[in-house]
Amino acid sequence: DLLWTAPELLRNESLRLEGTQSGDIYSLGIIFQEVVTREQAYGMLTQRPEEIIQKLKKPPPLIRPSVSKGAAPPEVINTMRQSWAEQPESRPEINEIFETFKRLGHGKKVNIVDTMFEMLEKYSNNLEDLVRDRTDQLEQERKKTEQLLNRMLPSSVAEKLKLGLQVEPEWYEDVTIYFSDIVGFTTISAYSTPIEVVDLLNDLYTCFDATIDSYSVYKVETIGDAYMVVSGLPYRIPDHAAQVGTMAMDLLHQAGKFKIRHLPNTPLRLRIGLHTGPCCAGVVGLTMPRYCLFGDTVNTASRMESSGSAWRIHVSHTTKARLEEIGGYKLVFRGMTELKGKGQCPTYWLEGKDGFTKELPVPPEIGDSNHGIDEELVKSSLRPRPSTAERNSMPQPVHIIDIKESPVQVNGHAGPSLADHAYKFENSMR
Numbered sequence: 001d002l003l004w005t006a007p008e009l010l011r012n013e014s015l016r017l018e019g020t021q022s023g024d025i026y027s028l029g030i031i032f033q034e035v036v037t038r039e040q041a042y043g044m045l046t047q048r049p050e051e052i053i054q055k056l057k058k059p060p061p062l063i064r065p066s067v068s069k070g071a072a073p074p075e076v077i078n079t080m081r082q083s084w085a086e087q088p089e090s091r092p093e094i095n096e097i098f099e100t101f102k103r104l105g106h107g108k109k110v111n112i113v114d115t116m117f118e119m120l121e122k123y124s125n126n127l128e129d130l131v132r133d134r135t136d137q138l139e140q141e142r143k144k145t146e147q148l149l150n151r152m153l154p155s156s157v158a159e160k161l162k163l164g165l166q167v168e169p170e171w172y173e174d175v176t177i178y179f180s181d182i183v184g185f186t187t188i189s190a191y192s193t194p195i196e197v198v199d200l201l202n203d204l205y206t207c208f209d210a211t212i213d214s215y216s217v218y219k220v221e222t223i224g225d226a227y228m229v230v231s232g233l234p235y236r237i238p239d240h241a242a243q244v245g246t247m248a249m250d251l252l253h254q255a256g257k258f259k260i261r262h263l264p265n266t267p268l269r270l271r272i273g274l275h276t277g278p279c280c281a282g283v284v285g286l287t288m289p290r291y292c293l294f295g296d297t298v299n300t301a302s303r304m305e306s307s308g309s310a311w312r313i314h315v316s317h318t319t320k321a322r323l324e325e326i327g328g329y330k331l332v333f334r335g336m337t338e339l340k341g342k343g344q345c346p347t348y349w350l351e352g353k354d355g356f357t358k359e360l361p362v363p364p365e366i367g368d369s370n371h372g373i374d375e376e377l378v379k380s381s382l383r384p385r386p387s388t389a390e391r392n393s394m395p396q397p398v399h400i401i402d403i404k405e406s407p408v409q410v411n412g413h414a415g416p417s418l419a420d421h422a423y424k425f426e427n428s429m430r
Contacts, residue, residue: 003041003049004030007056008088022088028097029083033065036072036080041065062086070127075100153291154218154234157283169282169294175232176244176276176319177297178217179305180251183269185225188260196262201225203261204268207254215247216240220293226305227251230293233281241276241322245329248272248313249356256311256361267361273305274350275316303339304347311363313350320348328354334366 002010006026009016016023030041037044042052044066055063064084069077079100085091149158160167182188182204189197205222212219212229216237220228229247232240255270277297284292300316308314315323315331323329330352336344352360 002053005056006088007059007086010053010057020088021094022091025083025091025094025097026088028094029080029091030065032076032080032083033067036076037065037067059086073104075104153283153289156234157291161283161289167283169280170234171278171280172233172236173278174240174276175230175279175297176241176274176322177279177293177301178227178229178231178244178248178272178274179301180227180248180270180272181305182225183271183310188263188266192262199262200260204255204258207258208251211250211254212247214250215243217243217247220291233279233293234291239326241274241319242326242329244274245313245315245319245323245350246353246356248274248350249353249360250358252311252313252360253358256359269310269361269364271305271308271310272313273301273303273308273315274313274319275301275304276319276322300339300342303342307337307339307347309363309366311361315348315350317346317348323350330354 004027005016006020006023009020009023033039034041034043042049042065045052045063047055047063052063055061064081067077067080071077072080079092079097082090082092083097146158146162149162152158153161157167188200192200201222201224205227208227209219215231216235216239217229217231218234220230222228229244231237231243231247237243252270252272255268258268260266260268275297277295277300279293279295279297281291281293283289304314304316314334320331323331329350332349332351334347334349337347339345339347
């Protein structure tokens with residue numbers, strides 16, 4: 001019974017026998033705690049009743065029941081805590097408490113305890129609705145986060161990372177890798193503002209991303225104007241060469257009809273290279289983890305693209321062999337081609353497939369502008385640019401940029417080396 005007794009009464013035996021109104025208010029505050037928390041007095045504390053009573057008699061520290069602010073409406077929590085005040089004169093009068101509960105009961109004259117239970121029931125129902133709404137919001141945000149993670153990493157890899165598991169590098173015996181870039185991109189960039197370059201790449205790769213969704217492939221990354229796709233990993237499939245070969249023709253079709261917004265008369269000439277072989281794949285980095293491919297197959301696929309020709313699909317001998325096994329693909333022998341680090345290798349052009357009805361752009365002659373574009377053609381496509389005063393008076397557009405692209409991987413087997421990009425830049429300026 002002493003747990004409901006006011007501290008000043010615990011310290012004075014004779015006063016406790018007589019009782020005081022302020023002491024009754026303290027006891028009422030402890031009853032409020034029992035109703036609000038649905039626990040016995042001081043039930044949330046670990047101390048024994050004798051220890052609690054001893055601390056009540058001789059503070060500090062001041063000991064009181066622990067009740068969260070969200071356990072009941074603020075008016076009830078404030079009234080309850082005021083009733084526990086150490087100084088008797090700081091505690092509210094019974095009339096004040098009655099008026100507080102009368103307001104909570106919308107003016108009805110009812111029993112205080114009944115009012116508390118009714119009020120707590122309503123508060124609990126409202127709290128359940130609030131928790132349900134917040135849970136729905138949390139679920140929506142979780143789905144958004146998972147979608148973003150699945151765009152950056154394969155779903156199987158993302159699931160392991162979410163579970164806190166380590167993703168070990170994995171060896172794949174046979175995959176097909178696609179590389180492409182834009183012929184004359186350096187020249188186009190020279191006659192474009194930075195924002196126009198970003199818009200061009202964003203428009204093009206948004207179109208490409210939508211196209212490759214129809215195939216069993218995984219987009220690895222983009223590096224500037226280079227676009228890299230693989231099939232056969234992280235899920236092993238037998239027809240990876242066919243998936244990439246047909247996808248390459250589809251992307252070539254899209255590039256043939258693509259219009260550059262600020263250079264509408266300049267064609268977007270895509271150069272594509274394919275190669276099939278083994279490679280290793282794994283997650284690199286912790287802050288911004290990336291799913292990267294390593295191995296000679298990556299380098300060879302890049303060489304196939306850089307030694308190719310505008311609006312053509314350059315195919316290695318191993319990819320050609322896989323496509324012939326499947327059948328239906330139209331392959332033309334190009335000849336022996338010098339590949340950096342490989343020497344003379346037989347290569348082929350992929351020019352069509354039985355049943356593929358989409359129109360492919362007509363490529364220029366072999367060797368004609370393989371690494372560049374007619375500068376006069378770009379100049380003739382330029383639209384008149386507004387003056388500085390006109391630009392300042394125009395509303396500024398909002399540009400959406402795909403931030404998931406990663407920088408160049410400088411690694412012996414991670415993709416195009418800096419030397420490759422220097423080679424492309426040198427030839428594009430000729």
